Amino acid sequence: MAKMSRLAADAVEIVHRRFYQGQPGRLKKLEEARANEEIARKIDALKTAAGLTQTQLARLIGTTASVICRLEDANYEGHSLAILRRFAAALNKRVEIRFVSDSALRIGPAILLAALSG
Numbered sequence: 526m527a528k529m530s531r532l533a534a535d536a537v538e539i540v541h542r543r544f545y546q547g548q549p550g551r552l553k554k555l556e557e558a559r560a561n562e563e564i565a566r567k568i569d570a571l572k573t574a575a576g577l578t579q580t581q582l583a584r585l586i587g588t589t590a591s592v593i594c595r596l597e598d599a600n601y602e603g604h605s606l607a608i609l610r611r612f613a614a615a616l617n618k619r620v621e622i623r624f625v626s627d628s629a630l631r632i633g634p635a636i637l638l639a640a641l642s643g
Contacts, residue, residue: 562599568612569597575616585615 545551572582572593579593588608595601596608606620613620 557602558599561602561604564604564609565597565599565601568593571612571616571618572597582612582615586611 545555572579575582577585579590579597583590583593586608588611592608596604596612606622609620
């Protein structure tokens with residue numbers, strides 16, 4: 526991760542205090558958005574590494590290019606385990622699911638900073 530200037534770090538601290546500190550609902554929404562973005566990014570990276578287009582990948586898993594497009598959209602919230610498994614199998618991968626403590630939702634400015642700069 527590139528080093529962030531002190532000014533940018535101060536801005537992240539201000540954003541955290543103003544919008545997230547003491548706001549468990551907002552923290553939860555932020556974590557959900559980060560999870561959706563991570564799934565989308567991983568799907569795109571795996572597809573690209575395999576040298577496939579959305580259309581080619583869609584044919585491999587028996588769906589349409591528009592479904593693949595939705596899966597790669599960071600704002601998409603409808604990732605099903607079934608489609609993720611089909612995607613993984615087409616690329617000789619498997620899906621792993623982890624359950625983490627609720628304390629992971631208590632996002633502080635350092636984690637928010639990593640999310641914004643990552």
